[in-house]
Amino acid sequence: MLNVLEWAYADALRAAGRAAGTGSGSVVPAQGAGRAEGLSASGGGVGGDPQGGAAAPAARPPHRDGGAVTVVVLSPNDPMTRGQLRRMAELARDEGFSVRWEDARGGAGAPFQTIGALAPALRRARRIVIGDPFSRYVQLLLTLARARELVVVDDGTATMEFVSQLARGERLVRWHRTGRGGGARDAVFAPISAVARRRLTPREGRRTVEVFSSMPVEPPDGVLVTANDFAWTRARFxxxxxxxxxxxxxxxxxxxxxxxxxxxxxxxxxxxxxxxxxxxxxxxxxxxxxxxxxxxxxxxxxxxxxxxxxxxxxxxxxxxxxxxxxxxxxxxxxxxxxxxxxxxxxxxxxxxxxxxxxxxxxxxxxxxxxxxxxxxxxxxxxxxxxx
Known part of the structure; x- marks a missing residue:
């Protein structure tokens, strides 16, 4: 969630230099604190302003118009992570964003209900921002997307491993996994993971991929890296x-x-x-x-x-x-x-x-x-x- 706010801050600084009303039309499924996925919708997304206009810079850190961005938090079950996300949600609201809380892991049927609710916005989105490409939840959401712009928002050391695996064309596996196989569950999910990896690979003229990160990464050809220097954090606190x-x-x-x-x-x-x-x-x-x-x-x-x-x-x-x-x-x-x-x-x-x-x-x-x-x-x- 913090890195989503940092990305929004940096994106608003860029947008402030463009003509008013040019709109971005982006949908943002993002990993919040503790790999808790979220979704932000801007411009015709979930509860968003259909114009998606960028707000002008203010004395406080700039951000997109609060009516244009909704952050949907797909909450984890871990109590400590949920607590941090609640506090981060308060900060996001203070910055003008609308926050929608989803207990996406609240039972056997919860993931299907959440994905069904988000599917229309994901299919319409021109830009999608994710925070944890290793998350099965995020990978599943990516299979529904047809976005022309993808951004991976800083998820710490996992970002380093993601970029390395993407450059080598390997399947996405967290660094601390032993590599000895995950059994039947991994085998069943393998086709979905493969589709997600293809979605995260740039294709000239069809899809761009950007990594917004504070980590030192060497991106593969075609992937743009934008520095996350925690400008929002330093300006705000x-x-x-x-x-x-x-x-x-x-x-x-x-x-x-x-x-x-x-x-x-x-x-x-x-x-x-x-x-x-x-x-x-x-x-x-x-x-x-x-x-x-x-x-x-x-x-x-x-x-x-x-x-x-x-x-x-x-x-x-x-x-x-x-x-x-x-x-x-x-x-x-x-x-x-x-x-x-x-x-x-x-x-x-x-x-x-x-x-x-x-x-x-x-x-x-x-x-x-x-x-x-x-x-x-x-x-x-x-x-x-x-x-």
């Missing part, structure tokens, strides 16, 4: 108040089966002691049991953010140093905190922390996330010992 201490950012690498839980907790404790960290900003997918253990064994104050960390940090207060393992935030926080005195430091993942079931690509991918980060301080991995 801050600068933050800065404390003297350090804050540590959590990851869900243990939950996804990449890193051993005991090793991870030991590494968090070592980092906290070395750098004087006092707070631990939990990832939305970290379990309550894991966080309880982290609190007891490291003494860190556990913070469950109700907004994406880029907004939490920009609003403040935030530590003078932010410590992180390889993750999206080592790329996004330096952008969101540009012009402040906050230092972002990243600690590499020791290969000894990886589980036996981790994907063979895991170490190389995580090293790439760290190695391509700009404006961060590199820290050596801490000893791989259990607490």
């Amino acid at each position: 801050g600068p933050p108040s800065i404390t003297r201490g350090a804050d540590l950012v959590g990851t869900s690498l243990a939950e996804t089966g990449v890193v051993d839980l005991d090793r991870y907790i030991g590494a968090v404790g070592a980092l906290a002691r070395t750098h004087g960290a006092t707070r631990y900003f939990a990832h939305r997918r970290e379990s309550a049991e894991k966080l309880k253990r982290l609190s007891e064994e490291t003494g860190l104050e556990i913070v469950r953010p109700d907004l994406p960390l880029e907004l939490i940090a920009r609003r403040g207060p935030i530590g003078r140093t932010i410590l992180s393992f390889p993750s999206t935030v080592v790329h996004t926080l330096p952008l969101a905190l540009a012009g402040t005195e906050v230092k972002v430091a990243v600690c590499d993942i020791d290969p000894a922390w990886l589980t036996d079931t981790a994907s063979p690509r895991a170490q190389g991918f995580l090293s790439g996330v760290t190695g391509t980060a700009r404006d961060v301080h590199r820290l050596p991995s801490v000893p791989a010992v259990a607490p």
Whole structure:
């Protein structure tokens, strides 16, 4: 959802330079926070203004006319992600957008009802913006689309993998998947995924593809990359108040089966002691049991953010140093905190922390996330010992 707002902000800046009333007519199925899909409709879409005119810049960050854009949130079931999305929906409304909440995973029939309701708008759309091309929900929606313009909105480290797989012509698989096959369900869904990948491939004269991202990506021929520099976040919030201490950012690498839980907790404790960290900003997918253990064994104050960390940090207060393992935030926080005195430091993942079931690509991918980060301080991995 945050990156949808960033895209809308950047798009409005571009549109403000065009003649009034030229309209974009776009429909935006986007991944919100925590891979929660959403749909925005502009110009004849879901509840949209049929003219789709662009709003002129204002003193506050510019955006499209609130009557022209509707954001439809296809809510996940995870309570933490739902909570963040509720708060982001409030911010979207503050910016003038209409927000429609869909419990798209609320039962066996919910996906069919949601897709049926969105199908007409998707078929009419000239432009579609998605946030997570790996999402089966989004891939299914793409099979209904005939848009001439497709935009992939920043979804963090997943964007790096998506662009690489698109360039190589590979099927779309998340980096932390083992590659050992997903059984009958993957086999059944394979034709839909293949259609979605073709939709995300540019075709001269028929379809353009753009990637709006803060991540360092090398696009294949024909794919345009536009930088997401978190201009909306910086214009809307801050600068933050800065404390003297350090804050540590959590990851869900243990939950996804990449890193051993005991090793991870030991590494968090070592980092906290070395750098004087006092707070631990939990990832939305970290379990309550894991966080309880982290609190007891490291003494860190556990913070469950109700907004994406880029907004939490920009609003403040935030530590003078932010410590992180390889993750999206080592790329996004330096952008969101540009012009402040906050230092972002990243600690590499020791290969000894990886589980036996981790994907063979895991170490190389995580090293790439760290190695391509700009404006961060590199820290050596801490000893791989259990607490």
